[in-house]
Amino acid sequence: MKLIENVLSLFYPRLCAACGDALQQNEECICLNCMLHLPETQFHKEHFNPLRHVFDGRVPVEEVTALMSYKKANNVQKILHHLKYSGEKEIGKKLGEYFGGQLITEERYRSIQYIVPIPLHPKKRRKRGYNQSEWIAMGLSKGMGIPYLTDVLARTHYTDTQTRKGRFARWQNVKEVFEVQNPEKVKHTHVLLCDDVLTTGATTEAAIHKLLTVEGIRVSVATLAATTL
Numbered sequence: 001m002k003l004i005e006n007v008l009s010l011f012y013p014r015l016c017a018a019c020g021d022a023l024q025q026n027e028e029c030i031c032l033n034c035m036l037h038l039p040e041t042q043f044h045k046e047h048f049n050p051l052r053h054v055f056d057g058r059v060p061v062e063e064v065t066a067l068m069s070y071k072k073a074n075n076v077q078k079i080l081h082h083l084k085y086s087g088e089k090e091i092g093k094k095l096g097e098y099f100g101g102q103l104i105t106e107e108r109y110r111s112i113q114y115i116v117p118i119p120l121h122p123k124k125r126r127k128r129g130y131n132q133s134e135w136i137a138m139g140l141s142k143g144m145g146i147p148y149l150t151d152v153l154a155r156t157h158y159t160d161t162q163t164r165k166g167r168f169a170r171w172q173n174v175k176e177v178f179e180v181q182n183p184e185k186v187k188h189t190h191v192l193l194c195d196d197v198l199t200t201g202a203t204t205e206a207a208i209h210k211l212l213t214v215e216g217i218r219v220s221v222a223t224l225a226a227t228t229l
């Protein structure tokens with residue numbers, strides 16, 4: 001098997017999702033050099049970090065954090081593009097696990113009982129073949145040693161791509177797209193909502209709103225990247 005892999009990699013080298021260089025045999029998705037230079041925010045280390053202001057006056061949240069800061073043309077943009085549009089779902093798991101390992105070292109994150117990924121509409125999920133947030137949840141789950149649930153939050157309305165809309169229009173667009181299923185599973189628990197990127201926070205806010213309809217629930221947020229910094 002190893003021989004076949006080696007021969008194949010001569011013709012189809014596996015490439016780093018960040019820098020594009022060929023990966024070494026012991027590297028997965030992102031090369032070691034890029035892993036060492038990820039633009040990490042370290043926001044999980046402080047409760048009152050700049051990112052939590054995204055939800056100020058909008059929804060109550062426990063903790064808010066993102067692994068990396070997203071800037072146009074930095075490696076993070078390339079990584080997320082590979083994760084979402086090139087079928088490289090394993091990136092989500094790898095970075096999720098790496099992030100989860102950091103979160104669990106912080107006391108404030110240790111009361112989290114479940115990880116809940118932001119769902120895609122079934123139609124969109126079929127088209128893409130996977131939900132990238134679910135792969136991030138898988139990684140976080142491994143890194144933090146707690147389960148993830150994909151049957152609590154559902155996306156019931158299909159929304160068009162939102163990239164060119166303003167904040168209010170986006171909010172109008174997303175506010176009724178989520179639905180809570182099996183609320184008894186997360187009653188009186190602390191859940192970590194996860195996604196690939198936090199921009200205006202409109203989608204995340206809508207999801208938190210729905211989750212907060214569950215009795216006694218507390219919600220924290222962790223994304224791989226954040227633009228609002």
Ligand SMILES: [Zn+2]
Binds near residue numbers: 019
């Ligand atoms: Zn690299």
